[in-house]
Amino acid sequence: MVAHVSTVAFLGLEARSVEVQVHVAAGLPAFVMVGLADKAVGESRERVRAALSAIGLALPPKRITVNLSPADLPKEGSHYDLAVALGLLAAMGVVDAEALADYLVVGELALDGRVQAAPGVLLAALHAAERGLGLICPATQGPEAAWASGIEVVPAADLMGLLQHLKGDTLLPPAPAGEAAAAPAGPDLRQVKGQETAKRALEIAAAGGHNLLMSGPPGAGKSLMAACLPGILPPLTPAEALEVSMIASVAGLLEGGRISRARPFRTPHHSASMAALVGGGLRVKPGEVSLAHLGVLFLDELPEFQRAVLDSLRQPLETGRVSVARANAHVTFPARVQLIAAMNPCRCGHLGDPALACARAPKCAADYQAKVSGPLLDRIDLHVEVAAVSAADLALPPPAEGSAEVAARVAAARAVQTERYAGESVRTNAEADGPLLDTVATPDEPGRLLLAQAAEKLRLSARGYHRVLRVSRTLADLAGAESVGRVHVAEALSYRRRAPTN
Structure with missing residues (x-):
């Protein structure tokens, strides 16, 4: 039988x-x-x-x-x-x-x-x-x-x-309904003293789903600000929550059937292997970049990661998915993440401070920063320098504006994008590309002239040029503007990484 x-x-x-x-x-x-x-x-x-x-x-x-x-x-x-x-x-x-x-x-x-x-x-x-x-x-x-x-x-x-x-002797009780887990409480932006430029960049990143790199000395608040990001991001839609939970289920991380509408926030250690970050192994499992799908992948101490491991993120950041090829199987996982990275300016972390910087500066800084490849940096929309916090800043009272106020502006900007991209395969400005990007983010004539001049002076790649357009569109959304103007382009350019001069 x-x-x-x-x-x-x-x-x-x-x-x-x-x-x-x-x-x-x-x-x-x-x-x-x-x-x-x-x-x-x-x-x-x-x-x-x-x-x-x-x-x-x-x-x-x-x-x-x-x-x-x-x-x-x-x-x-x-x-x-x-x-x-x-x-x-x-x-x-x-x-x-x-x-x-x-x-x-x-x-x-x-x-x-x-x-x-x-x-x-x-x-x-x-x-x-x-x-x-x-x-x-x-x-x-x-x-x-x-x-x-x-x-x-x-x-x-x-x-x-x-x-x-x-x-039919003894029937088992039906399965109880799954629970929607409450979002875990995180730090509030009121805890960040000073750093107005970095907080502005964080708001822009949240509003448009952009990648962000913060560079500054130890103790400047980079990790704290990154930890504040989940508190200002809008919750997952029911469809997105199911999509994220499917990845957690395959990875064996969905406990008790609890599905959360909070966006994933993954913080792998810099000793993570390539398989741990992008997926793989003997039995192919999703990596950190897939576990952070529709959420945030935070890489602290960016240059301390192995260079090959960091470069393996190039394709996922561009396409929103990662393909793991093995002799017996080809597996594709979604990986539409928002990369937030933090790094010191040099190995000792105090470049520019004559009292603390090492005697090998500036070669120490050049060698340290060269560990991160140019093509990967070109995929990061926002680059911001985070200065050391002074004693005067620490003595100030908490700022009047916290995560709740910033989250309201981010939610309004995301709502505009949801309406704009209805029926399209993209969710945020950071995903817009091709003719769609030209349609929604082409600046007015003064803005176009400024962008053309800056592209030549800053030696922007084609990818960098389009990323400036995406950030400009997000800045216009935050300002409630219908079209992208010169002021939006100018601010977007201020966050681009300067190419090294010969």
């Missing part, structure tokens, strides 16, 4: 249908798994054997063959355990095979028969909804699966309870 159970394989954020085919036939006792399974999938034989033993069942002394179809699709992970176990029980006649036909099954089995959490349940639930199937999943991930509305979710805590449910 051959039993069939539906499950899924994950390729990036794509769930592909997999059929678990279990055949039990006469012959020498054996348990064979075929279908391009990795080591974790192959080891499910022992987990299934132990889980069945825990509920008082033994494998028949026959030849058991499990095929994961299609056979040429790579299978990775432990979420196939439950589907293999149910297929085997159906082939043995313990479970009615027809009772499993309407379900898609994911879950890892413990040796004592418990059904444990596995990454990707939200994607599996959405795939089940597309196919018109129900979902059998771990009980702890029932709230996560419940976000895929319109499907029957069977949250199983253990194998015995699931068997009783399938036989």
Whole structure:
């Protein structure tokens, strides 16, 4: 007899249908798994054997063959355990095979028969909804699966309870609805003393989704201002929250089915590898740049990252996605992030201060800053120098304007962009390109002349030229202006990185 159970394989954020085919036939006792399974999938034989033993069942002394179809699709992970176990029980006649036909099954089995959490349940639930199937999943991930509305979710805590449910003896309770987690409280811009130019740049970055680089001595407040950014960004829309949660689900980071509408804020350490930052590994997982999708990727101490690791961000920053190519799979993850970076002007951090700067200046600064490639810096829209905070600034009372007031202006500017780009594939000014950018951001005649002169003097690349246009459009949105004027272009140019002179 051959039993069939539906499950899924994950390729990036794509769930592909997999059929678990279990055949039990006469012959020498054996348990064979075929279908391009990795080591974790192959080891499910022992987990299934132990889980069945825990509920008082033994494998028949026959030849058991499990095929994961299609056979040429790579299978990775432990979420196939439950589907293999149910297929085997159906082939043995313990479970009615027809009772499993309407379900898609994911879950890892413990040796004592418990059904444990596995990454990707939200994607599996959405795939089940597309196919018109129900979902059998771990009980702890029932709230996560419940976000895929319109499907029957069977949250199983253990194998015995699931068997009783399938036989109709004791029905399992339905999965509770997933929770919307509250945004974590962060620092407020009122905590930042002075630094008006840097705070203005932070507001512009938030309003248009632009990349920002802050350069200044240690203790100037760069990290604090970056930490304030989530507090002034608008919340995710429901569709964006689901998109972000799908990535967290594949990475196994979606706990208790709690979906948050706060934008991601990821701060990897400068020792992060290329696989950790852009994704990869033996089992391809999303990296920090994908986990920060539609949110903020903050890289502190930018030159301390390995140069090859930083340069791997070039493509994601330009295209909004990252493609990881391996011999057995090509996986693409979304990576539309807002890069916020901070760095010291030199290794000692006190360039220009005669009392503290090292004797190797300015060569020390040149060598240190050269660790970050020019093409990567060209992809950063806003460059701002953050000066050291004086004792007089620290003695001042907190500023009257905090994150709430800035967030209101940012929200108004984002609302204008949402209306402007309705029906387009872009969300913010930072994503506008090509004819669309020319349509929405072409400055008036004085602004056009200023930009043409500046492009020649500053030796702006074509990419740099277009990024000035995007920032100018954001400045006009913040000012409530219909068109981009000379004043907006002038301020946008003030944030561009100056090319080194020969």
